[in-house]
Amino acid sequence: MNSEAAPHTTEVIYPDLTQKRVLITGGAAGIGYAIAEAFAKQGCRIALFDVDEAGLERALNSLRGAVGKHGSVTDPDAVNAAFALMDEAFGGVDIVVNNAGISMNKPTLELSLQEWQKALDINLTGVFLCCQAAARRMVPQRSGVILNISSIYGVVAAPNRLAYCATKSAVAMMAKELAIEWAEHGIRVNALAPGYARTALVEQLVEAQRIDDRALAKRTPLGRLATAEEIADLAVFLASDKARYITGQVVGIDGGWTAYGYI
Numbered sequence: 221m222n223s224e225a226a227p228h229t230t231e232v233i234y235p236d237l238t239q240k241r242v243l244i245t246g247g248a249a250g251i252g253y254a255i256a257e258a259f260a261k262q263g264c265r266i267a268l269f270d271v272d273e274a275g276l277e278r279a280l281n282s283l284r285g286a287v288g289k290h291g292s293v294t295d296p297d298a299v300n301a302a303f304a305l306m307d308e309a310f311g312g313v314d315i316v317v318n319n320a321g322i323s324m325n326k327p328t329l330e331l332s333l334q335e336w337q338k339a340l341d342i343n344l345t346g347v348f349l350c351c352q353a354a355a356r357r358m359v360p361q362r363s364g365v366i367l368n369i370s371s372i373y374g375v376v377a378a379p380n381r382l383a384y385c386a387t388k389s390a391v392a393m394m395a396k397e398l399a400i401e402w403a404e405h406g407i408r409v410n411a412l413a414p415g416y417a418r419t420a421l422v423e424q425l426v427e428a429q430r431i432d433d434r435a436l437a438k439r440t441p442l443g444r445l446a447t448a449e450e451i452a453d454l455a456v457f458l459a460s461d462k463a464r465y466i467t468g469q470v471v472g473i474d475g476g477w478t479a480y481g482y483i
C-alpha cells in the first residue's frame with residue numbers, strides 16, 4: 221500500500237495549547253522547524269534555539285512572533301541563555317522539544333573518538349542539559365511537557381550507526397527515566413521515534429550515497445518516507461491535554477518500519 225502524505229493541518233485542534241510557551245532545539249530547519257510551525261498554528265509562543273545562525277535568522281523571518289537564541293545544546297552557557305530568553309520573552313516555559321541532533325553514519329572501525337564524542341555531546345548531553353534546565357522551571361510551576369526526538373534507530377539497530385543508535389536509544393530511555401522521576405511534579409516526558417523523513421539531514425546522506433531513498437521507501441510498509449509535518453503533528457498531540465495520561469513512552473512514527481520483520 222502506498223499511502224499519501226496528508227497536508228499539514230491549519231486548524232486549531234488543541235485549544236489548551238493556546239499561548240503555551242514552547243522551546244524547540246534545532247528549530248531552524250527540518251523536523252524542528254516543522255514542529256515550530258505546527259505549535260505556532262495552535263497559538264503557542266515559540267522560541268528556537270539553533271547552532272546555525274543564518275538558518276535561525278531565516279526561520280525567525282518566516283515564523284512571525286517567534287524568538288530565537290543562537291548557540292549549541294552542548295554548551296551549558298548557551299542552554300542557560302536559551303532558557304533565560306524564555307523567561308524574558310514569555311515568563312517561563314511549558315513545552316520543550318529536544319530535537320537538535322546529528323547523524324553519524326560510518327563503519328565503527330572508522331569512527332574516531334572525536335566523532336563518537338561529537339554525537340554523544342549533541343544527541344545525548346545536549347538533551348540532558350535542556351531537560352535539566354526545563355525541569356528547573358517546570359517543577360516549581362508543577363507542569364510541563366518534554367519531548368525527546370529519538371529515532372527508529374533508538375529502537376532497532378542498523379549497521380554503521382553505532383553512535384547514532386546508542387545516543388537515540390539513550391534519549392528514549394531518558395524520556396522513560398525522567399517521566400517516572402518528574403511525574404509527581406506534573407511533568408510529562410515522552411520520546412518520538414520517527415522513521416526516515418526528507419530533511420537536510422537525510423538529503424545529505426542520499427547525496428553522499430550513504431543511503432538509498434528509493435530502497436528505504438520500498439522497505440517501509442506504507443511505501444514512502446515520512447514528512448516533517450507528520451512528525452510535527454505527533455509532537456503537538458503529545459504536548460496537548462489529549463495526551464495527558466501518556467508519559468514515559470517511546471512513540472513510533474515510522475510507516476510500519478519497526479513492525480516489519482520479513483525480507
Ligand SMILES: NC(=O)c1ccc[n+]([C@@H]2O[C@H](COP(=O)([O-])OP(=O)(O)OC[C@H]3O[C@@H](n4cnc5c(N)ncnc54)[C@H](O)[C@@H]3O)[C@@H](O)[C@H]2O)c1
Pocket residue numbers: 245246247248249250251252269270271272275291292293294319320321322323342346369370371372413414415416417418419420421422
Ligand atoms: N530526518 C530524519 O529522517 C530523522 C529520522 C528520525 C529522527 N530524526 C531526528 O530528528 C532530529 C531533527 O532531524 P532533521 O532531519 O530535521 O535534521 P536537520 O539536519 O535537517 O536539522 C537539524 C537542526 O538542528 C540544528 N543543530 C544541529 N546541531 C545543533 C546543536 N549542537 N545545537 C543546536 N542546534 C543544532 C541544525 O542547525 C539544524 O537546524 C534529529 O534529532 C534527528 O536525529 C531525523
